[in-house]
Amino acid sequence: MKAELLAKPANTILIEQLNANMGRISAIIEEQGTALFGAQGILTADDIHEYSIEFLELLVLVLHAGEQLGRRGPEFEALQKFFANSARQIQVRGGTLEQFVRYVQALQRVLIEELEESDEYTFEQSREVLLLLARLFNDLVLSVFQAYLREKEQTIQVQQEELRKTSTPITEIWDGVLTLPIIGSLDSSRTMMVMENLLTRIEKERARVVVMDVTGVMAIDSQVSHYLIQMVRAIGLMGAEAILTGIRPEIARALTSLNIDLGAVTTRGTLSDGLKEAFHRLGVEVRQREGGR
């Protein structure tokens, strides 16, 4: 009997514990869930009950998968998914990730306390079970955090994309004249996006002149000026003409100190002057109507 007990692996011990005390463990888990989520109305009693049952069922499946817990196996993936979905659901309902992590810690604590109450296992066996639980729950918490960070990153990326699109609006202000106000800073990814959009618009609108206004560019370095020159060059290759406007004095100074030669680029002080130049090139004359105000 003693030899049989000594040979018993940690996962088998836990399965035995769970099978023998399933009702009590489930009730304690529900209590913990209610304390964390019930009072604030984040989860209903039914939700908490279902969470508890599903968690225990999935945990038993993982434990049955073997001593190594098959942490890349389908059982563990199912448990990870359950935790990731639960964390998302709780956050959608107004809970926090911290509350969810506390819930996961509570689940682990319940299982450890159950083990403490039993005196039929040796110190080594108890230690093995504790190590197994620590490994299992650490992995689960880590996967919850990874899923949370992934979602956050995706949200940030979507927001950045939106911001980029809206911060560089290309407008056809007149037949054959496009305006491109550049606000903020230019980096390689933004330049790429702006250039792609701009060149496609030049082709689509059959634009002849592009007025690029940099009034909203706060700082310029050699890389940014290089991007601007690339844009001007690409516009020229498309058979359109580029007019650069709104170069503020400090930007002009930076450009000269960087030895950036804008000699081949038509520049005008303001967007208004740039538009006048564009109209001039198209042979369009804008005049005040007689008697107009």
Add this chain to the structure above:
Amino acid sequence: MVAGMHLTALGDGAVLLEPSEGLDPTDPDAYVVPLLEYLQQSGATRLIYDLADAVVVDAVYYGWLKSLYNACRVTGVTFISANIRPEAAYALATTLEETPPFPCARDVEGARRRS
């Protein structure tokens, strides 16, 4: 006829050059002399190079365009590129270290009108 390209006289001294698949831009010498002979014989004053079918205009292709431009310039023919695709313009603009010396037109009609 010049191998690797299709040439069409458009009138008013303009000739349209449409490169064919057989064109090898790594070997400009194979095309420049016969092309200039054709241009001189037809009294051309303007060569419009149609880039509509060029998916990629890389450094090699750009080198070919430049050698053609230089050859045209010394023989008194205006070289103009036309119809470059946005993606080709983008790729070329990001690799170029200089502003192309030849004028670029949006399309063939624009190249014909260009003074």
